[in-house]
Amino acid sequence: MKPNGDRGYHTDTTDLGFACPIIMPSRIRPVARTLHATRRLAAAMARRMLFVTRTLYCNIRRIRHTPQDNELAYQCNICGRNSYAPIAHLTREEKTCLCGSSVRLRALIHVLSLELFGSSLTLPNFPLRRDLVGIDMSGAATYAQRLSKRLGYTNTFLHKSPRLDITEPNSSWIENCDFVISSDVFEHVAPPIERAFTNTFQILKPGGVFVLTVPYTPVGDTVEHFPDLYEYRIERSNGKWVLLNTTREGILQEFDNLVFHGGDGETLELRIFSKRGVLSELQRAGFVDINIHKETVSDFGILWPQEWSLPISARRP
Numbered sequence: 592m593k594p595n596g597d598r599g600y601h602t603d604t605t606d607l608g609f610a611c612p613i614i615m616p617s618r619i620r621p622v623a624r625t626l627h628a629t630r631r632l633a634a635a636m637a638r639r640m641l642f643v644t645r646t647l648y649c650n651i652r653r654i655r656h657t658p659q660d661n662e663l664a665y666q667c668n669i670c671g672r673n674s675y676a677p678i679a680h681l682t683r684e685e686k687t688c689l690c691g692s693s694v695r696l697r698a699l700i701h702v703l704s705l706e707l708f709g710s711s712l713t714l715p716n717f718p719l720r721r722d723l724v725g726i727d728m729s730g731a732a733t734y735a736q737r738l739s740k741r742l743g744y745t746n747t748f749l750h751k752s753p754r755l756d757i758t759e760p761n762s763s764w765i766e767n768c769d770f771v772i773s774s775d776v777f778e779h780v781a782p783p784i785e786r787a788f789t790n791t792f793q794i795l796k797p798g799g800v801f802v803l804t805v806p807y808t809p810v811g812d813t814v815e816h817f818p819d820l821y822e823y824r825i826e827r828s829n830g831k832w833v834l835l836n837t838t839r840e841g842i843l844q845e846f847d848n849l850v851f852h853g854g855d856g857e858t859l860e861l862r863i864f865s866k867r868g869v870l871s872e873l874q875r876a877g878f879v880d881i882n883i884h885k886e887t888v889s890d891f892g893i894l895w896p897q898e899w900s901l902p903i904s905a906r907r908p
Contacts, residue, residue: 665892667692668700668713669734674892681894688892691733695804698893698902699774700734702884706800706904707742707770711888717741725770726794728757743769757787764794771795774804779858782820784813788876795907801878802904805864809899813868816861817846825849825859834859869903878905 664675670690680687683695704712707723714737724743727735735746747755755764757773758781771791780787791801807813817823823836832851836844850860866883873881884902885895895901 663889663892663894665890666713668697668704668711668891669737671713671715676892678894681892682896683900691731694893694895695774695902696731696733697891698884698888699772699802699804700738701888701891701893702802702902702904703770703772703800705884706802706906711891713891714738714741723769725768725772726755726764727772728755728774728776730772730774757790760790760794766793766796768794768799769796770800770802772802774802775806775852777803777805778860778862778864779852781861782815782818784815784862785872785875788872788878792876792878792907797907799907800904801873801906802902803869803873804900804902805869806900807864807866807869809866811865811867813865814863816850816863817844819844820861866899873903873905877907879908881905 661679662675662677663681664673666672667674667688667690669692670688672689674688676687681694684693686693700714701711704710704714704717707720708718714734717738719741721743725745727738727744727746729748730738730746735744738744739746745753747753749756755761757776771794773791777784777787795801817834817836819838819842820836821839823834825832825834827833831847832849834844834846834849836846838844852858852860870881882904884904885898887894
């Protein structure tokens with residue numbers, strides 16, 4: 592909108608429904624502003640109503656739906672919705688609720704609730720306890736915002752703020768947390784991996800709880816893909832990803848056949864844990880009350896057809 596002498600303002604009013612510019616007297620401008628604001632508000636309300644209608648429709652379908660023999664009806668303990676899914680789809684990673692939760696994510700909230708409150712609550716029913724301070728390491732958006740509304744929870748990241756490098760945590764984190772969550776992160780942390788477990792222990796207050804998931808094998812030992820990793824970079828070479836490493840001794844190494852989680856070139860898998868290896872690292876760091884949570888919680892859609900890569904809880908004494 593541009594001044595046009597004493598006659599008022601010259602404006603392009605395409606948004607008002609006119610096909611060409613007009614001369615708008617100054618006294619008309621408040622009406623135009625109100626019209627613009629009303630249209631924006633109406634559009635926002637329409638989007639909100641569409642979302643509510645879709646959610647209500649999906650919930651009615653779930654209420655009316657009678658689960659078949661191969662299905663499980665449950666309440667998602669992250670969003671609180673009543674849901675159902677074929678039992679074959681209730682795998683560790685498959686999203687089986689409208690909110691995007693999987694068995695792994697629902698199990699995280701289940702274990703956290705048990706450890707903090709002594710019973711398994713849905714996240715919407717967590718008590719409002721901002722005094723319970725905790726951090727997560729790149730926690731899933733599915734539950735992160737909801738958790739931050741109930742507890743003194745901070746979701747941290749390696750490459751953006753709020754930042755946490757678990758191999759070198761800032762001193763402000765030390766003995767600051769009542770709980771720490773790390774879900775499928777430690778398999779990507781640079782070696783030696785014992786630093787990550789020791790630093791997590793130090794971040795917790797005495798009595799604090801660590802809720803951990805990592806993919807692990809039921810037998811054998813932890814396998815480090817790059818045990819001498821020191822100064823390294825990942826780049827494309829001849830159409831594939833390669834890792835170029837210089838060891839502490841100055842030896843140059845090159846690795847191909849890399850395994851990424853989250854898509855090609857995303858987060859590099861540095862190790863495959865074993866069950867024995869994970870428990871040993873927790874014990875070495877000083878944790879006690881170490882529990883592998885293999886319990887079925889069908890009310891919350893938590894099933895474990897396999898006994899590997901289960902959630903683990905441990906406490907700092």
